[in-house]
Amino acid sequence: MxxxxxxxxxxxxxGTLPFDADDTIRKLHIFELGEADDYVEKDQHGxxxxxxxxxxxxxxxxxxxDYHALNKWIQ
Ligand SMILES: [Zn+2]
Known part of the structure:
Protein backbone atom coordinates (compact mmCIF):
# COMPACT_ATOMS: atom_id res chain seq x y z
CA MET A 1 0.00 0.00 0.00
CA GLY A 15 2.92 13.25 -3.66
CA THR A 16 2.81 9.51 -3.20
CA LEU A 17 5.36 6.94 -2.14
CA PRO A 18 4.72 3.80 -4.19
CA PHE A 19 5.38 1.44 -1.28
CA ASP A 20 4.31 0.92 2.29
CA ALA A 21 6.76 3.00 4.26
CA ASP A 22 4.63 3.48 7.34
CA ASP A 23 7.38 2.62 9.83
CA THR A 24 9.97 4.58 7.90
CA ILE A 25 7.67 7.61 7.71
CA ARG A 26 7.10 7.55 11.45
CA LYS A 27 10.81 7.32 12.19
CA LEU A 28 11.57 9.97 9.60
CA HIS A 29 9.05 12.52 10.78
CA ILE A 30 8.85 11.94 14.51
CA PHE A 31 11.69 14.28 15.40
CA GLU A 32 10.95 16.81 12.72
CA LEU A 33 7.26 17.25 13.35
CA GLY A 34 6.63 16.09 16.89
CA GLU A 35 3.92 13.51 17.53
CA ALA A 36 3.82 11.18 14.54
CA ASP A 37 0.20 10.24 15.27
CA ASP A 38 -0.85 13.83 14.66
CA TYR A 39 0.55 13.68 11.16
CA VAL A 40 0.41 10.06 10.05
CA GLU A 41 -3.01 8.55 9.52
CA LYS A 42 -3.86 5.02 8.48
CA ASP A 43 -7.39 4.27 7.36
CA GLN A 44 -9.34 1.04 7.42
CA HIS A 45 -8.07 0.09 3.97
CA GLY A 46 -4.45 0.33 5.10
CA ASP A 66 0.05 35.27 12.38
CA TYR A 67 -1.99 32.68 10.54
CA HIS A 68 0.17 29.89 11.88
CA ALA A 69 -2.27 29.24 14.71
CA LEU A 70 -5.07 28.58 12.27
CA ASN A 71 -5.30 25.02 11.05
CA LYS A 72 -7.11 26.08 7.91
CA TRP A 73 -7.41 29.49 6.41
CA ILE A 74 -7.74 28.73 2.73
CA GLN A 75 -11.30 27.93 1.78
ZN1 LIG B 1 -1.23 23.61 1.25
Whole structure:
Protein backbone atom coordinates (compact mmCIF):
# COMPACT_ATOMS: atom_id res chain seq x y z
CA MET A 1 0.00 0.00 0.00
CA UNK A 2 1.33 3.40 -0.98
CA UNK A 3 1.82 6.38 1.28
CA UNK A 4 0.14 9.64 0.37
CA UNK A 5 1.42 13.07 1.26
CA UNK A 6 -1.30 15.61 1.68
CA UNK A 7 -1.17 19.24 2.79
CA UNK A 8 -2.78 19.57 6.22
CA UNK A 9 -3.86 23.13 5.40
CA UNK A 10 -5.28 23.14 1.87
CA UNK A 11 -5.51 19.33 1.46
CA UNK A 12 -3.76 19.33 -1.89
CA UNK A 13 -2.04 16.06 -2.66
CA UNK A 14 1.70 16.67 -2.65
CA GLY A 15 2.92 13.25 -3.66
CA THR A 16 2.81 9.51 -3.20
CA LEU A 17 5.36 6.94 -2.14
CA PRO A 18 4.72 3.80 -4.19
CA PHE A 19 5.38 1.44 -1.28
CA ASP A 20 4.31 0.92 2.29
CA ALA A 21 6.76 3.00 4.26
CA ASP A 22 4.63 3.48 7.34
CA ASP A 23 7.38 2.62 9.83
CA THR A 24 9.97 4.58 7.90
CA ILE A 25 7.67 7.61 7.71
CA ARG A 26 7.10 7.55 11.45
CA LYS A 27 10.81 7.32 12.19
CA LEU A 28 11.57 9.97 9.60
CA HIS A 29 9.05 12.52 10.78
CA ILE A 30 8.85 11.94 14.51
CA PHE A 31 11.69 14.28 15.40
CA GLU A 32 10.95 16.81 12.72
CA LEU A 33 7.26 17.25 13.35
CA GLY A 34 6.63 16.09 16.89
CA GLU A 35 3.92 13.51 17.53
CA ALA A 36 3.82 11.18 14.54
CA ASP A 37 0.20 10.24 15.27
CA ASP A 38 -0.85 13.83 14.66
CA TYR A 39 0.55 13.68 11.16
CA VAL A 40 0.41 10.06 10.05
CA GLU A 41 -3.01 8.55 9.52
CA LYS A 42 -3.86 5.02 8.48
CA ASP A 43 -7.39 4.27 7.36
CA GLN A 44 -9.34 1.04 7.42
CA HIS A 45 -8.07 0.09 3.97
CA GLY A 46 -4.45 0.33 5.10
CA UNK A 47 -3.91 3.56 3.21
CA UNK A 48 -1.36 5.71 4.98
CA UNK A 49 -1.67 9.48 4.64
CA UNK A 50 0.97 11.88 5.90
CA UNK A 51 -0.37 15.33 6.64
CA UNK A 52 2.37 17.81 5.97
CA UNK A 53 2.58 21.20 4.31
CA UNK A 54 2.79 22.15 0.64
CA UNK A 55 5.09 24.81 -0.75
CA UNK A 56 2.26 27.26 -1.24
CA UNK A 57 1.12 27.08 2.37
CA UNK A 58 4.70 27.18 3.58
CA UNK A 59 5.18 30.43 1.69
CA UNK A 60 1.97 31.82 3.14
CA UNK A 61 3.10 30.91 6.65
CA UNK A 62 6.39 32.64 6.05
CA UNK A 63 4.63 35.76 4.77
CA UNK A 64 1.84 35.77 7.31
CA UNK A 65 3.12 34.05 10.46
CA ASP A 66 0.05 35.27 12.38
CA TYR A 67 -1.99 32.68 10.54
CA HIS A 68 0.17 29.89 11.88
CA ALA A 69 -2.27 29.24 14.71
CA LEU A 70 -5.07 28.58 12.27
CA ASN A 71 -5.30 25.02 11.05
CA LYS A 72 -7.11 26.08 7.91
CA TRP A 73 -7.41 29.49 6.41
CA ILE A 74 -7.74 28.73 2.73
CA GLN A 75 -11.30 27.93 1.78
ZN1 LIG B 1 -1.23 23.61 1.25
Missing amino acids: SVRYRCRHCEVEI QTTVHCICEQCEDSLRQYP
